[in-house]
Amino acid sequence: MHTFDVVIIGGGILGTSISYFLSFLNKSKNIAVIEQAQNVAFHTSGRNTGKIHAPYLYNPEKKKMFANAAFHGFDMWKEYSKIHDLPFKKDGVIEVALDKKGIKVLEKYLKWGKQNGLKENDIELMEKSEIKKIEPEIKCEAALYVYKDGSADYAKYTKALMKDSKENGTTFLLDSKVTKIEKENGKWKITLNGEHKIFTEFLINAAGGEAIDIAHNVGVATCFTDVHFRGEYWKAPREYNNLTKTSIYSVPEFPEYPFLDPHWIIRVDGSCEIGPNAVPVFSPYGYNKTENIKEFVPKMLEMLGSGARKAIFDKQFQELAMNEIQSSMSKSAMVERVRRFLPKINADKITEKGTAGIRSSIINEKGKFESDVILLDEESSFHILNYNSPGATGALPFAAHIVNHLHQSGLFSSESTDGQCGPWKFLDIIEKLEKK
Template sequence: MRRDFDVVIIGGGILGSSISYFLSFLNTTKKILVIEQAHSVAFHTSGRNTGKVHAPYLYNPEKKKMFAKAAFHGYEMWEEYSRLKNIPFKKDGVIEVALDQKGTLVLEKYLKWGKQNGLQENDIKLMDKEELKKIEPEIKCESALYVYKDGSTDYSLLTGEVMNDSKNNGTNFVFDTKVTNIKKTSNKWKITLDGEHEIFANFIINTAGGEAIDIAHKAGIAEKFTDVHFRGEYWKAPKEYNNLTKTSVYSVPEYPDYPFLDPHWIIRVDGNCEIGPNAVPVFSPYGYNKTENIKEFIPKTLEMIMSGARKAIFDKQFQELAINEIQSSMSKSSMINRVKRFLPKIDATKITEKGTAGIRSSVINQEGKFVPDVILEGDSMSFHILNYNSPGATGALPFSAYVVNYLNNQGLFTSENVDAQCGTWKFSKIIEKLGI
């Protein structure tokens, strides 16, 4: 592998791959490298989600305008890209249910937000329980928000195609390679790989997901933040439940200020159904098993105690919620019963097979509060995307274009042709649609 690059992207998830995609079209003479420590792109969070392509009804249009636009246009872009690459994409909708009057008020807010964010009358509808019963007789609730413009796909396959297009434009990808150190030397970054090999870069883009905070700290950036990790687990439903509902079913979150998710009823793009995810606190972004968590227990605990995370982990409500999530991991019935509240026909004894777990990392600030939004930090030689949980995979393509455009506007990294044709999209048209 060559040693000198114009740009090194750390992290080959859906975001890092998508940024490399746009850079490869806009910078045909620059040397770009993507470093991924797993053996393929989208190996962790990007490929371990539910595969949902979400309509932007969860975003406050005043406070989260950019994220809403990214989700709105991301839906269109993934649908088009899936068709181009012959990857499954189903416009199958989603139903968000409220189990009480408090939840109904939340759904009314979501309906308003969805329409403000560009959804049309035929894209989203609030129903009472009697109206929903005619469409979905097995769902029990007080009210429901039926979002027709919601889809399902396979983000692992999509990210693989994005990588291939980027590689065809000259981007280098290396796998099974870990960034162990970063240091400024003269006007370049010296990046140590696997503790022994060294490469040099003029500019770094950090899209390392669960390790993004650690990479930023190595570069002397975002030191006031720390992160905590949550493993989301799934249970696979037997084939007899494949027609229980026509679409996936979510419930209004009880504790929106915390990253604890109420398990959903998921219908994947291949028609298989799952229950999940929960959010079990773990000690590593790769804490899928006991061995990894035991190894990272002491260093991660010390890190949290010495940071703002200390206030969060000693918060009584957080502790209660964390214990509930741990219980849901230890007890299948505990987790499945959450979904039985709105799908009472489910029998936990018939569900015996676990699905693929994924890990979501959330950032905590100095005050001990979970940061709800993406954090963008950097200096003249680096750019760090932290806490990228929302707009997530749905918004990855337009958000990546936004990042590249931002770097250009800030003069941090100048592209050769900002009006380039990027595959099926013209870059300037993407930016124009985002309205930024």
């Protein structure tokens, strides 16, 4: 049995980023990260679009934390990628409007982007004739060209962070599933894989798709529940690799729900994909029928006994969910959404599926989806809930924010916050975050 000063549950990009900063600032403390998969970033963190998102999609009031972290994340990932020779490409993104209603949304996004820190040369609203000169294959009424947007490989980034953290003494417990958490003699006793026990003075819950379950297990956040959505991709053939210069997104029709129309994605290696959709599933690991069937009854009972009941019986939610299920069952239905703005694509030429990922969204007791991250302080634990897109983009600055918050609140005091953390002075990161 091992005793640690702090244990982080979750080896995704956020949990690993938190361990990175803690490891530099707490050289004499024992830190551990628990991850049930065989490697870090095995689930959501390594199964996404791989975009370093510019903060134009995020309401500066409702998603202030996400927007601020995303703004600073771009420069931090750029610097980190140079040091570790990791793939990074500033390639921009284009958001297209297909009607007058969509143009109004682009105007709002332009305003949000500037409020969130983007400069004049970072983002530009274009008429369809202007965008046609740059991207002749795009069909739209107007477009927002966001130049400060990039592509990355977040699985590689997370593995590099783990390596740095391990070199500073952090223990990574892989292939270790948390099966029980309880208090014993003032410490947390955590059971792994049903048999091994570890103890910790302080617990950080950064478990992503299982964060709500971990919180509920220790009596926290009982007014919230989560719903899971599987994002699927289709790989485009090589002949489409030069169809556009940059990734293309379309304006979401129902932004209050976690349903985004599939995008045209150009990954950091130059390959192209269509996706993701957002198919409702019953587990944070619901990649297949077996897992979903196993979790169907317990998840439905949980949702029916919570605020999620109001959401799942909402007619618009049901209609949107059915559309997503149809896009999962029919390749043509999914490709057709992208053909609205890239009509040259032929669904018959797209035959190979990409890697699906699952993201989890939080529903409150009123049956509404929470838009921003939820941070909960407890006496000897800290819980990060609803940390979704653009979570990977903002993981480094957000992790620094969390470590500083724990220090300032006295929940887990670092030995020093004036230290060097890789290429950054920790207090310089905090100063930038507080300025914005």
